[in-house]
Amino acid sequence: MNRGDAVHSRLPAGCGTAGCALTTPERIVVPAGRGVWIETLRQGDGPLIVILPSLGRGAEDYDEVARLLAAEGFRVLRPQPRGIGRSSGPMEGLDLHDFAADVAAVLDHEGAGPVVVAGHAWGSQPARMLAVDRPDLVRGLVMAAASAGKMPPGSTEQPYRRMREAIDGAGDPRLPEAKRIECLEQAFFAPGNDPRPWLTGWYREAHDAQSHARTVTPIDSYFAGGSVPLLDLQAEFDAVVVPGVFKPMLGGRVTVRTIPDAGHALAPEQPAALCAAIAEFARGLGGVHRG
DSSP states (O other), X not given: OOTTOOEEOOOOTTOOSHHHHHHSOEEEEEEEETTEEEEEEEEEOSSEEEEEOOTTOOGGGGHHHHHHHHHTTOEEEEEOOXXXXXXXXXXXXXXXXXHHHHHHHHHHHHTOOSXXXXXXXXXXXXXXXXXXXXXXXXXXEEEESOOOSSOOXXXXXXXXXXXXXXXXHHTOTTSOHHHHHHHHHHXXXXXXXXXXXXXXXXOHHHHHHHHHHHHHSOGGGTTTOTTSOEEEEEETTOSSOXXXXXXXHHGGGEEEEEETTOOSSOTTTOHHHHHHHHHHHHHHTTTOXXX
16 A cells, blocks of 8 residues: 555445435545554535544544534544544654644645634644644634633633643543542533543543643644634533633634533533534635535
């Protein structure tokens, strides 16, 4: 196989129809250079939306969101971060430029751009970095339950420190399940929402590499996400994110919306509302119509 070729996985038997393409993603593995391969889930047909996952978690968290977006007439790409699924490559000494370059390689392989990039939580950081490093690839950013990385004027709080113990404990398999559920309820899920879907799906090596990348990348190098329109999509019961940072600092290109009855996890709690907000934002950029 040539280095420029993607590895295609076979769709399930009988999955050759347009309807199946909406519900069942095709998985490919894209060469990203530098010894990096990025597994990508893709489905649907139409204007393209990229979804980047939360800290230490994979693309499967957005299975229902992707299915709904495909049904709305969008094509959805979900690159797996390095260390998750069949995505592989060096894991030491990475910064956000590296993670953004992995996404750029997928879009270049697809011949796509500019596109809407939705970054959930940690995924908002490589999304913004991509808009800075490759502005030709990004037409709009959705910051879904995204920590901005800066604090409101006058605040003495440190960015990314809210609920730190609960965030790390939620994905720690060494802890008893009851303790992990407590951590999930504290940090990720709105009151009354079931946290058990997130007992699995954590990837420690990816978590550590992503945390390191955020720490070593200067916030001012990516905070603004270039100059494209930005949707600050907040969750009503988000215990992690400091709200109201993007718009005061970035002004009129920021639209703020709140999804009710959702915490920081967002996608497993309110997939239909998340889909609707992303779709509305994408169509509002012009040239995108309802499927």
